[in-house]
Amino acid sequence: MILLDKLYEWLDVRINAREVVARELTGYLLPRNINAWYSLGSVLLFIFALQVVSGILLLIYYVPDADKAFTSVATIMNQVPFGWLIRMCHAVGSNMMVLVLLLHMLSVLFMGSYKRPRELNWLTGFILLSLVQAISLTGYLLPWSQLSYWATTVATNSVGAIPVIGQFLVEFLRGGKQVGPHTLGRFFALHVALIPAGIAALIGVHLFLLKRTGISSPPFGRSDTSNHWTGESYHYEKHPGGIPFFPNYLLEDLRSISLYLAFFLAVVFFNPYVFFPSAAFVPANPYLTPAHIKPEWYFLANYQTLKIFPSEIIGLAVQGLAMTFLALLPFIDRGAERHPLKRPVFMTCTVLGLLLWIGLSIWGHYS
């Protein structure tokens, strides 16, 4: 403790650390009626950090070569001490990241925090969602199993339905006419370098924007600030008399992270194979198409939509329109009201949209 005090003193003399702590931690005030949904962003930060650490550890033994990738993953699972644990944490963690991301997005939707002045928070979040989907898709190929090979073949095939440039894009992604060693090289580079760097940079922008607007007051309970800010000039949402971020809200964040960890480790230890269909245990064979190849659970609705329509291009266009609508939501839904029960049209559309997504996913799973 004395050593820490001395270090703090040493830093304070050099960089005025006390002022930074007072401004960014103890003096950074959050609304008094803040709830646990606001800690999902910190849970996401924690998951991303865990994915980076487990991914780096996997890189020590993984070989990105079509002839060796499957065996190298088998070696990690069966021979490297605790290799199975690291791999399971990484594979289960990628699914959890999408799950928590969707919950974070839903909480932002229901509490109306995407509304003015937080349009940019929403847009950067939306790009983060796309990048997280892309990192999952590219990671799926790396074990070079039957599942990896054929799921990637199906996913890249659907890009071919785009008029004019579709076929070019498919070959660009694959590095040839078929999924093969060149696809593995490309997806590996995207998965371990380009996309993680993009996600890290965007998280930085997302948090910077959050600091510039100030965190929103939840539309429930006794609010300390007005939820109806519609002014024209820049306005930082202060919360006078609010809860200090450190130590108070950090403890709430840590409680949510601990609950998440308990759930995550329960899946890792007791049922990690819930995310692994049987084709994940067979090496890739380009000459043998397995009977039932399905994408991961969060792509099932997209997969089923492509199957419903008579032509793939209509399926792609419908999905493109739905995604564009979601991305531009803060510019379409411009009313100031944020309480979900006072926004009946929004609530009805969101709940119906959610049910449609779940219904399509279940249909995709059993089709």
Ligand code: HEM
């Ligand atoms: C890797 C992904 C993400 C990370 C690490 C992240 C992190 C965070 C953090 C730490 C906060 C502040 C606390 C909170 O409200 O939870 C936040 C707020 C916010 N996030 Fe995210 N987020 C991510 C993805 C998304 C996505 C996908 C969306 C929506 C499309 C989104 C929209 C927002 C909005 C609008 C806020 C402002 C909330 C407010 O001020 O009340 N974020 N995010």
